Amino acid sequence: MPENERFTREELKVALKAFKKRMKILRLDDESGWSSSPMTGGRRSGIAAIKPPDQYPKEIWEELVEQGKLKYSGSGLYELA
Secondary structure, rough: OOOOOOOOOOHHHHHHHHHHHHHHHHHHHOOOOOOOOOOOOOOOOOOOEEEOOOOOOOHHHHHHHHHHEEEEOOOOOOEEE
């Protein structure tokens, strides 16, 4: 690994996959909320940004932002670019 790379390509790939999975779960949970009527088709989630999984360091999320795969939304939240 070159000196300027902090994380391997595989580490970044796994972290991004974990982020996408968390985003999907949170959106599905939001869409199936108790407030929507069971007779309607549901509603779209308004979740655009989330707090990334804690098992990865902040630096890995910053690296994914630099690569253009994530966008920092402020207050520790990130969204897909």
